[in-house]
Amino acid sequence: MIRRQHWSLPLLGWATLGFLYLPLLAVAVCSVNDSRLLGEWHGFTWQWYERLFVDLKDNRVDSTALFAATRNTIGLAVISTFISTILGTMLAFGLRGRWPKPLTAPVMAVVMLPVITPDIILAAAMVALRQVWSLFDTGFFTMVIGHVTFQVSFVALVVHARLSHISAAQEEAARDLYASHWGVIMRVMLPQVTTAIVAGAMLAFTLSLDDFVISFFTASPQSTTLPLLIQASIRRGISPEIHALSTLILFATVALVLGVTHLTRPRPTE
Amino acid sequence: MTKSDGTSVSVHAISKRFATTEVLRQVSLTLPRGIFATLLGPSGCGKTTLLRIIAGLEIADTGTVHVSGQDVTTVPAHRRPVNTVFQQYALFPHLSVWENVAFGLRSRRMPEADITTRSNRVMEMLHIGELAERRPDQLSGGQRQRVAVARALVNEPEVLLLDEPLSALDAKLRYDVQVELRRLQRQLGTTFLLVTHDQDEALSVSDVVMVMNHGRIVQQGSPREIYDYPTSRFVADFLGAANLIPVNSVNGNQANTVCGHLHLDKTPTWNTGTLAIRPERILVHSQAPSHNGFSGIIRDAIFRGDHVDLHVECAHLTLRVRAPTTSVCGVGNRIYLELPTTALLVLDD
Amino acid sequence: MIDGHAPLSRAGKKSTSENPIIIQAGHLTTTRAATVKSLLLASGALLWLLVFLVLPGLIVAALAFASRGDYGQVLWTFGWDNFVRLAGWGIFGWSADYLIIIARSLLLAGTCTILALLLALPVAFFIANQPIRWRYLLLALVTIPFCTNLVIRTYGWILLCSNQMPPAKFAAWLGWIDDGTGLAPSAFAVTIGMVNAILPFAVLPLYPSIERLDWSLVEAARDNYASRWRTFRHAILPQISPGLISASILTFIPSIGMFVVSDLLGGAKYMLLGNLIQQQFGASRDWPFGAAICVVLIIMTLIGLWLMGRRGREAL
Numbered sequence: 001m002i003r004r005q006h007w008s009l010p011l012l013g014w015a016t017l018g019f020l021y022l023p024l025l026a027v028a029v030c031s032v033n034d035s036r037l038l039g040e041w042h043g044f045t046w047q048w049y050e051r052l053f054v055d056l057k058d059n060r061v062d063s064t065a066l067f068a069a070t071r072n073t074i075g076l077a078v079i080s081t082f083i084s085t086i087l088g089t090m091l092a093f094g095l096r097g098r099w100p101k102p103l104t105a106p107v108m109a110v111v112m113l114p115v116i117t118p119d120i121i122l123a124a125a126m127v128a129l130r131q132v133w134s135l136f137d138t139g140f141f142t143m144v145i146g147h148v149t150f151q152v153s154f155v156a157l158v159v160h161a162r163l164s165h166i167s168a169a170q171e172e173a174a175r176d177l178y179a180s181h182w183g184v185i186m187r188v189m190l191p192q193v194t195t196a197i198v199a200g201a202m203l204a205f206t207l208s209l210d211d212f213v214i215s216f217f218t219a220s221p222q223s224t225t226l227p228l229l230i231q232a233s234i235r236r237g238i239s240p241e242i243h244a245l246s247t248l249i250l251f252a253t254v255a256l257v258l259g260v261t262h263l264t265r266p267r268p269t270e
Numbered sequence: 271m272t273k274s275d276g277t278s279v280s281v282h283a284i285s286k287r288f289a290t291t292e293v294l295r296q297v298s299l300t301l302p303r304g305i306f307a308t309l310l311g312p313s314g315c316g317k318t319t320l321l322r323i324i325a326g327l328e329i330a331d332t333g334t335v336h337v338s339g340q341d342v343t344t345v346p347a348h349r350r351p352v353n354t355v356f357q358q359y360a361l362f363p364h365l366s367v368w369e370n371v372a373f374g375l376r377s378r379r380m381p382e383a384d385i386t387t388r389s390n391r392v393m394e395m396l397h398i399g400e401l402a403e404r405r406p407d408q409l410s411g412g413q414r415q416r417v418a419v420a421r422a423l424v425n426e427p428e429v430l431l432l433d434e435p436l437s438a439l440d441a442k443l444r445y446d447v448q449v450e451l452r453r454l455q456r457q458l459g460t461t462f463l464l465v466t467h468d469q470d471e472a473l474s475v476s477d478v479v480m481v482m483n484h485g486r487i488v489q490q491g492s493p494r495e496i497y498d499y500p501t502s503r504f505v506a507d508f509l510g511a512a513n514l515i516p517v518n519s520v521n522g523n524q525a526n527t528v529c530g531h532l533h534l535d536k537t538p539t540w541n542t543g544t545l546a547i548r549p550e551r552i553l554v555h556s557q558a559p560s561h562n563g564f565s566g567i568i569r570d571a572i573f574r575g576d577h578v579d580l581h582v583e584c585a586h587l588t589l590r591v592r593a594p595t596t597s598v599c600g601v602g603n604r605i606y607l608e609l610p611t612t613a614l615l616v617l618d619d
Numbered sequence: 620m621i622d623g624h625a626p627l628s629r630a631g632k633k634s635t636s637e638n639p640i641i642i643q644a645g646h647l648t649t650t651r652a653a654t655v656k657s658l659l660l661a662s663g664a665l666l667w668l669l670v671f672l673v674l675p676g677l678i679v680a681a682l683a684f685a686s687r688g689d690y691g692q693v694l695w696t697f698g699w700d701n702f703v704r705l706a707g708w709g710i711f712g713w714s715a716d717y718l719i720i721i722a723r724s725l726l727l728a729g730t731c732t733i734l735a736l737l738l739a740l741p742v743a744f745f746i747a748n749q750p751i752r753w754r755y756l757l758l759a760l761v762t763i764p765f766c767t768n769l770v771i772r773t774y775g776w777i778l779l780c781s782n783q784m785p786p787a788k789f790a791a792w793l794g795w796i797d798d799g800t801g802l803a804p805s806a807f808a809v810t811i812g813m814v815n816a817i818l819p820f821a822v823l824p825l826y827p828s829i830e831r832l833d834w835s836l837v838e839a840a841r842d843n844y845a846s847r848w849r850t851f852r853h854a855i856l857p858q859i860s861p862g863l864i865s866a867s868i869l870t871f872i873p874s875i876g877m878f879v880v881s882d883l884l885g886g887a888k889y890m891l892l893g894n895l896i897q898q899q900f901g902a903s904r905d906w907p908f909g910a911a912i913c914v915v916l917i918i919m920t921l922i923g924l925w926l927m928g929r930r931g932r933e934a935l
Binding site: 008009010012013014016017019020021022023024025026027030037038040086087088090091093094095096097098099100107110111113114116117118119120121122123124125126127128129131132145146148149152153156181206209210212213216217226227230231234235238242243246249250253254256257258260261 | 652653654656657658659660661662663664665667668669671672673674675676678679682693738739741742744745746748755757758759760761762763764766767768769770771772773774775776777778779781783784812815818819868872873875876877878879883892893896897900901906909910913916917920924
């Protein structure tokens with residue numbers, strides 16, 4: 001229902017949305033400014049983007065390192081998303097079943113844990129694990145483990161939310177029509193939650209791309225990711241190449257978010 | 271398979287409790303093959319639970335379930351030769367009508383050619399052949415209901431269970447579907463077990479009505495028997511309207527009530543109890559009748575088109591009378607009612 | 620029609636009819652089978668979380684009571700030394716440094732949560748008032764910054780706060796800061812950066828409860844001559860309080876553990892719990908002390924959740 005609204009509401013709304021976009025806009029605008037100095041507009045240029053791909057003498061970002069970091073970031077996101085989507089989807093299906101009463105609360109607590117724990121603690125936990133088990137030394141493998149650990153619950157929650165819209169009667173109808181337990185899952189439930197699984201996977205993917213803290217504590221010099229690279233560069237000082245790189249990542253994120261929104265938008269159902 | 275005894279379903283001494291409530295108490299029933307049976311009762315009487323126990327969706331605490339002679343008490347739903355039409359139909363929204371209908375046959379890994387023939391035949395029978403490619407959300411309520419029935423019947427079950435299948439339809443459609451279900455059942459000869467709280471529905475479709483209350487079957491019989499000869503206040507009141515007349519004492523075949531003496535055609539087993547009479551069996555006279563007559567004052571008269579509902583006050587009792595529109599029925603008038611001996615029902619409780 | 624109907628039921632045992640106790644067993648086996656299948660499905664992820672989250676969490680808790688060796692190695696002694704040190708008692712006597720960091724983290728997280736909620740409310744109302752197809756577009760607009768890398772967003776604030784950019788020049792012209800200095804590093808910059816970072820965490824959980832709002836209550840309140848504030852207090856607030864509670868939980872938790880924003884916008888002196896943990900696990904190589912801070916952080920988070928009350932936990 002649409003309500004008559006006070007004039008200040010849209011004003012405040014748009015102003016706050018503007019505030020959300022202000023830093024992103026600043027980065028994007030600076031990335032096409034033909035000057036290493038901030039605060040002055042020297043005309044439009046693509047040169048900072050070009051420099052990301054070609055090594056020049058005065059480059060502030062090493063394009064070989066950039067390539068390696070991009071490869072690590074995407075590799076990490078793809079592998080961790082793959083694992084967490086499978087585990088998370090199975091978890092969501094498992095959570096739908098009948099559980100013994102005393103198990104329900106602890107299981108839900110474990111599932112919610114990665115959602116409500118500050119990520120610095122997740123990171124510290126990975127460091128502590130390394131202390132007692134050298135298998136989890138810094139590096140790509142440990143990063144994948146760390147990422148899956150915080151992704152899996154988000155995937156499970158997204159899929160579980162969609163599963164809860166499927167009535168128990170449908171499950172019973174399928175049982176009544178001779179479908180086995182797996183038959184119910186494969187033929188009735190799974191086809192109805194595919195978009196939620198894809199959305200959960202895309203969420204996991206963005207979470208992985210976004211992550212700084214856990215990667216910071218688990219990465220080795222060889223497995224550095226784009227956020228780590230950017231942070232390291234920022235600590236050395238700001239530079240237009242970083243503007244350009246950040247803007248590129250930004251647009252990749254926009255594409256992902258629009259994809260997820262498209263898949264999860266409510267549609268007319270039964 | 272032991273089909274020789276001609277029994278489709280036999281349920282013996284089923285009890286079920288949920289937490290602290292006893293939903294079913296030692297219920298037993300037997301359905302001969304090819305019958306249209308109805309479990310009738312108010313909500314919460316345990317009828318749906320009983321249906322679900324027969325379907326295998328719920329497991330009884332004690333008791334046994336046999337379907338066509340085989341003990342299926344511990345057999346899960348997907349291995350019982352029983353199919354269900356669910357209350358809200360529970361069609362699979364991601365599958366077309368045809369795929370919904372073929373679902374059960376697919377589960378049983380039937381050859382694709384057989385699936386096609388059987389599905390098409392059932393869909394023709396239910397007049398939903400043209401809807402094959404539609405999705406459930408593109409169907410009307412009546413069409414969904416047909417799909418749900420087709421989806422269950424295509425499996426040629428020993429018993430078809432129907433869980434309030436008409437409650438989601440509007441009144442006009444409901445009548446057509448009742449007729450249709452009855453026709454289908456006769457044509458196929460499959461045993462139907464319908465659960466409903468609607469007494470009209472129960473009376474118009476069934477061969478046998480089983481009235482349930484508080485987890486027990488309180489009376490069973492043909493619709494006529496149940497309606498004409500209820501044995502308890504609950505059944506008399508639940509099926510159609512009934513005037514309940516308390517009896518203070520019995521003297522041979524004569525019962526003493528607050529409004530006067532009534533002659534009965536048999537001696538009740540109790541001394542104080544209840545008599546019942548249907549509103550349409552009470553006769554209206556302008557003079558005192560010779561036999562079993564009460565006099566009373568019309569307190570209300572509601573015109574119903576083909577008849578008038580009178581509320582007649584006799585002593586401390588208000589009787590509902592279904593009178594022809596031609597009778598004198600001014601509010602405040604004194605009239606005489608005759609309660610024929612044959613119409614008076616002696617209840618057990 | 621029922622020609623050669625295959626017997627579907629073979630599992631039924633004949634003996635069950637006499638003995639109700641065996642039926643009890645049958646009951647148990649079928650529900651137990653379903654439970655076992657559910658457990659199996661969930662077991663992969665649950666095991667993963669147990670091994671890589673619960674177990675390491677316990678190790679962190681254990682580490683908090685250990686001590687640091689001379690070369691940064693962990694000595695598995697048991698003592699409360701790390702907590703005593705966090706409370707201020709060090710080799711050189713008592714100092715409030717660590718307690719100030721804890722207080723600052725709490726204060727900042729509280730301020731940012733309140734500011735984010737205040738900004739989120741009008742946005743959520745604004746979005747809920749739009750026609751349906753616009754709502755999802757606007758929600759996507761809120762989600763995009765939420766999904767954008769925090770390092771990049773913070774970087775945007777570094778640019779905006781730079782001394783070469785208009786905001787700093789304007790502030791200098793007003794005399795708030797010295798000429799030629801930037802707005803960052805400062806507590807102000809950290810607050811803005813953090814509110815900006817957590818704002819979507821406030822809008823997204825608030826929105827559904829506002830969209831479902833029953834406006835007839837508002838009309839009833841207006842009808843009874845309630846003022847704007849009383850209308851909000853009695854007709855709107857009770858309806859959106861679950862959303863408000865989950866929004867405040869979801870903003871408070873990331874802000875209490877935040878360290879990227881303060882690291883980049885706060886400068887070396889502006890330490891929060893997150894930075895302190897990072898320092899102990901990183902440069903200082905004092906893992907037991909870092910673990911002790913983690914334990915304190917977790918306890919504070921739990922107290923926060925507990926304060927939000929029962930409804931808060933349900934809202935999550």
